[in-house]
Amino acid sequence: MMVFRPVAALMALATLPAMASGADDVAALRAELQALKSDYDARVDALEARIRQLEASAQASADAAEALATAPPAAPAPAPGGDVGDKASAFNPAISLILGGNFTGTSRDPAGWHIAGFPPAGDEAGPGGRSFNLGESELTFAASIDPYFAGTLTAAINGDNEIEVEEAFFRTTALRDGFSVKGGRFFSGFGYLNEVHAHAWDFVDQPLVYQAMFGGQHKQNGVQVKWLAPTDLFLEFGAETGNGDNFPGTRLESNGFNGATLFVHVGGDIGDYTSWRGGVSWLTQSSEARSGGIDDADGQPLFDAFSGDSDTWVVDGVLKWAPSPRRQLKVQGEYMHRRESGSIFDAGGSLLADDYRNTRAGWYLQSVYQFAPRWRVGARYDSLDGGTPAYAFAPPNLLDASPERISLMLDWNPSEFSRLRAQYDWDDARDDGETDHALRLQYIYGIGAHGAHKY
Amino acid sequence: MKDFIRLFAVLLVGAVSLPASAALKVLATTPDWGALAIELGGDKVNVYVATTALQDVHRVEAKPSLVARARSADLVVATGAELEVGWLPVLLQESGNARVQPGQPGYFEAASALRLLEVPAKLDRAMGDIHPLGNPHVQLDPHNIQAVAHALTARLSQIDPSQAAFYAARGMDFDARWDAAIKAWEAKAAPLKGTPVVIMHRDQVYLCHWLGLTEVASIEPKPGVPPTAAYLGALVSKLGTTPVRLILLNAYNDPKAANWLSERVHAPAVVLPFSVGGSDGAKDLFGLFDDTLNKLLAAVK
Numbered sequence: 001m002m003v004f005r006p007v008a009a010l011m012a013l014a015t016l017p018a019m020a021s022g023a024d025d026v027a028a029l030r031a032e033l034q035a036l037k038s039d040y041d042a043r044v045d046a047l048e049a050r051i052r053q054l055e056a057s058a059q060a061s062a063d064a065a066e067a068l069a070t071a072p073p074a075a076p077a078p079a080p081g082g083d084v085g086d087k088a089s090a091f092n093p094a095i096s097l098i099l100g101g102n103f104t105g106t107s108r109d110p111a112g113w114h115i116a117g118f119p120p121a122g123d124e125a126g127p128g129g130r131s132f133n134l135g136e137s138e139l140t141f142a143a144s145i146d147p148y149f150a151g152t153l154t155a156a157i158n159g160d161n162e163i164e165v166e167e168a169f170f171r172t173t174a175l176r177d178g179f180s181v182k183g184g185r186f187f188s189g190f191g192y193l194n195e196v197h198a199h200a201w202d203f204v205d206q207p208l209v210y211q212a213m214f215g216g217q218h219k220q221n222g223v224q225v226k227w228l229a230p231t232d233l234f235l236e237f238g239a240e241t242g243n244g245d246n247f248p249g250t251r252l253e254s255n256g257f258n259g260a261t262l263f264v265h266v267g268g269d270i271g272d273y274t275s276w277r278g279g280v281s282w283l284t285q286s287s288e289a290r291s292g293g294i295d296d297a298d299g300q301p302l303f304d305a306f307s308g309d310s311d312t313w314v315v316d317g318v319l320k321w322a323p324s325p326r327r328q329l330k331v332q333g334e335y336m337h338r339r340e341s342g343s344i345f346d347a348g349g350s351l352l353a354d355d356y357r358n359t360r361a362g363w364y365l366q367s368v369y370q371f372a373p374r375w376r377v378g379a380r381y382d383s384l385d386g387g388t389p390a391y392a393f394a395p396p397n398l399l400d401a402s403p404e405r406i407s408l409m410l411d412w413n414p415s416e417f418s419r420l421r422a423q424y425d426w427d428d429a430r431d432d433g434e435t436d437h438a439l440r441l442q443y444i445y446g447i448g449a450h451g452a453h454k455y
Numbered sequence: 456m457k458d459f460i461r462l463f464a465v466l467l468v469g470a471v472s473l474p475a476s477a478a479l480k481v482l483a484t485t486p487d488w489g490a491l492a493i494e495l496g497g498d499k500v501n502v503y504v505a506t507t508a509l510q511d512v513h514r515v516e517a518k519p520s521l522v523a524r525a526r527s528a529d530l531v532v533a534t535g536a537e538l539e540v541g542w543l544p545v546l547l548q549e550s551g552n553a554r555v556q557p558g559q560p561g562y563f564e565a566a567s568a569l570r571l572l573e574v575p576a577k578l579d580r581a582m583g584d585i586h587p588l589g590n591p592h593v594q595l596d597p598h599n600i601q602a603v604a605h606a607l608t609a610r611l612s613q614i615d616p617s618q619a620a621f622y623a624a625r626g627m628d629f630d631a632r633w634d635a636a637i638k639a640w641e642a643k644a645a646p647l648k649g650t651p652v653v654i655m656h657r658d659q660v661y662l663c664h665w666l667g668l669t670e671v672a673s674i675e676p677k678p679g680v681p682p683t684a685a686y687l688g689a690l691v692s693k694l695g696t697t698p699v700r701l702i703l704l705n706a707y708n709d710p711k712a713a714n715w716l717s718e719r720v721h722a723p724a725v726v727l728p729f730s731v732g733g734s735d736g737a738k739d740l741f742g743l744f745d746d747t748l749n750k751l752l753a754a755v756k
Binding site: 147150171173174175176177178179180226227228229230231232233234235236265266267268269272275276277320322324325326373374415416417447450451452453454455 | 507509510511514516517518519520522523524526527537540541542543544545548549550551552553554556558580583584679680681707709
């Protein structure tokens with residue numbers, strides 16, 4: 001009230017003269033106001049003229065400086081409002097977090113799920129448990145280390161309360177002429193889908209061929225060198241080596257490294273709306289007493305461990321057609337072919353054969369169509385060939401496995417940071433005459449730093 | 456396997472022995488910066504534009520063709536202010552080209568020469584696709600183009616000092632022509648001042664700011680969020696009490712919502728080129744503004 005009293009008094013005072021005096025006074029006041037206004041207008045005009053003059057001279061001197069062009073340009077001005085001053089947190093890495101989960105229903109017990117004809121490659125394969133499942137929460141930290149290197153850590157916390165280091169690598173930022181080096185743990189650069197993080201997949205899970213051949217994504221604990229050719233056509237060469245710790249390799253009891261990966265990727269555009277990338281990759285790895293075998297046609301284990309060499313070829317291709325910002329068609333496929341040769345052992349570790357060899361293959365083809373700004377629909381076909389194990393004392397009842405799967409998905413993307421998906425699988429991975437039907441509803445949310453996605 | 460290693464080696468050697476060209480290679484993220492680089496660099500620059508006016512520059516893919524261009528670029532001209540945050544970092548990262556990394560002379564951000572509008576005081580994605588450093592859709596104010604032209608001229612001279620005199624002369628010539636053009640545009644656009652408009656997305660804010668158009672409402676309830684039927688309904692009743700003269704949309708936008716609104720509020724939906732190449736008239740930067748003004752003036756007649 002204290003505040004209002006003087007204001008009210010002033011208002012009363014202001015109204016007094018008008019009430020007390022006649023029309024002449026009003027006219028006089030008007031004239032006075034008019035005089036004041038024109039005075040101000042003149043002053044404003046003068047000020048504006050001065051500003052224009054100053055701007056012009058600043059412009060002239062800027063032009064002169066540019067004409068000389070001897071001095072380098074001033075450092076980019078700090079972004080307005082971005083006063084990073086002396087904040088200790090200013091150097092914190094960019095942090096992004098992916099939250100994911102699903103609801104799963106399957107017609108057969110998922111505990112017995114396996115891919116017929118293929119040794120178990122890891123526990124990330126399969127449709128997952130029934131009912132609600134908390135997926136991987138993926139936490140990524142990334143920043144430049146110094147003018148020469150940048151670092152990234154991606155840790156996945158799974159629903160069983162385990163933390164897994166998905167990727168933790170440094171990469172070079174100061175190399176020229178198309179070279180880059182990466183080291184630590186990283187998704188190997190072969191094929192197309194291997195480097196894509198789970199939250200960016202177009203289906204809930206990976207194609208069967210990735211699950212069968214690599215137990216999901218193949219992580220390299222080692223180094224990678226890439227070289228990009230100076231051509232308008234995208235032409236990239238890569239080579240990797242590591243400790244062989246991931247399927248199909250095992251860590252060897254020796255110094256040095258286990259295995260090598262070579263890959264070539266080629267890509268470009270066809271017209272304004274279509275882009276493509278294709279590649280050929282070759283991986284070789286060795287394993288010592290790698291546990292996990294395959295069954296014979298009666299479901300009895302043929303062997304339980306393998307030592308030897310695995311050579312894998314991967315051919316990949318992807319094509320994207322985006323005729324408008326709101327529609328996109330993506331077609332991708334990969335073919336993998338693996339030859340293994342070496343020795344096999346039984347559960348007790350005794351040698352069964354030392355001339356074991358097997359050739360397995362598999363492929364998938366998938367297509368996703370964004371038919372409305374927020375909606376996408378997709379279909380995928382998986383096909384595998386478990387090959388036929390060959391060795392001197394091979395039993396006659398060998399399994400001739402050819403698992404298959406068909407997946408259909410529909411997803412809704414309210415924004416760049418959220419995705420809700422439904423996926424149905426007609427799943428014949430077990431190849432035992434009884435098909436599994438699986439329905440999964442999934443959510444994926446991203447918070448924190450805006451990630452940039454690979455092609 | 457041996458064959459593969461041989462093929463690998465042959466491709467590698469073949470690619471290494473390719474000749475390099477003399478002109479400065481510029482990779483521009485948008486057609487506008489590409490057009491500006493050509494204005495300023497003439498035949499001394501070889502410009503590749505990463506996007507077209509019909510693409511939504513928020514949602515561009517780090518295509519292999521773009522990675523290849525970033526690899527050999529001497530200069531990357533980007534908008535900055537996180538406009539290209541979803542794809543440019545990947546291009547630069549995959550390029551193996553240290554010269555165009557952020558912080559290097561070969562990486563130029565237009566926003567660094569500008570004072571951005573709409574710097575948010577609070578950051579929360581619940582507010583939609585907001586840009587933390589301010590509104591990055593700067594190209595529709597010709598004064599911004601001019602400021603960027605000055606900075607870009609200096610940068611071209613810095614990374615290609617042997618042609619500094621050429622860039623300086625061309626920069627001054629452009630500046631004079633642009634100054635004259637701005638005067639002509641501003642005189643021509645005078646009747647547009649104060650025109651009440653509905654905008655589609657916040658990428659038309661700089662145009663409104665320059666021409667003094669009054670932004671009454673936006674078709675997107677929040678940046679990057681498409682309107683719901685309920686929101687559009689409310690918009691129609693709001694525009695019943697506060698009528699507008701124009702509904703602005705860009706060549707790359709989906710015209711559905713704007714056309715729907717146009718019928719109900721009896722204001723024409725004007726499709727603006729937004730970027731060089733967004734209409735037949737917008738063949739270069741001068742054409743972009745000529746055509747934008749022509750379309751606006753024709754619509755208010």
